[in-house]
Amino acid sequence: MASNNGVDDQAFGIVPILAASGGSSPEVDAEKYLLIQHQAGHWGFPKGHAELGETPIESACREFEEETGIRAYRLIGTTSFSETYTVFKKSKTLRKTVTYFVALVNSAEVNYQADEIRDYAWLPFQAALEQITFVQSKQLLIQVNDYFRTNLGNLLNI
Numbered sequence: 001m002a003s004n005n006g007v008d009d010q011a012f013g014i015v016p017i018l019a020a021s022g023g024s025s026p027e028v029d030a031e032k033y034l035l036i037q038h039q040a041g042h043w044g045f046p047k048g049h050a051e052l053g054e055t056p057i058e059s060a061c062r063e064f065e066e067e068t069g070i071r072a073y074r075l076i077g078t079t080s081f082s083e084t085y086t087v088f089k090k091s092k093t094l095r096k097t098v099t100y101f102v103a104l105v106n107s108a109e110v111n112y113q114a115d116e117i118r119d120y121a122w123l124p125f126q127a128a129l130e131q132i133t134f135v136q137s138k139q140l141l142i143q144v145n146d147y148f149r150t151n152l153g154n155l156l157n158i
């Protein structure tokens with residue numbers, strides 16, 4: 001596989017946020033984040049690989065819809081957050097970067113893709129931070145939460 005700036009594998013995903021009280025509450029931990037438990041057992045966010053010709057946003061949205069069954073959501077602009085980590089596949093070490101976009105969802109109903117997802121949970125920030133398996137994903141959640149809290153009023157009116 002050709003390397004792209006030292007990255008051997010790329011994926012795209014969504015950090016889904018269910019805003020409380022229609023999203024206007026200034027309370028800390030009022031919103032909830034959707035975490036999924038991947039079949040391998042770790043907890044994180046919905047993500048997947050791009051199909052030929054897809055943009056990063058198109059790929060993230062398609063994967064999110066396929067994995068969660070959620071169709072009623074809206075992206076919060078085009079700001080993205082990335083995590084990079086090492087994966088081991090077929091006796092190879094690969095650097096993987098996952099780029100996430102943030103979305104507000106309208107409902108907590110999830111119809112997850114059982115062949116890829118073992119379980120899911122809607123959790124407030126602190127509980128989500130504790131539930132997430134990998135440190136890179138924890139750091140990403142902190143960045144997303146800070147972005148969301150800082151821009152709450154503007155983001156809800158996009």
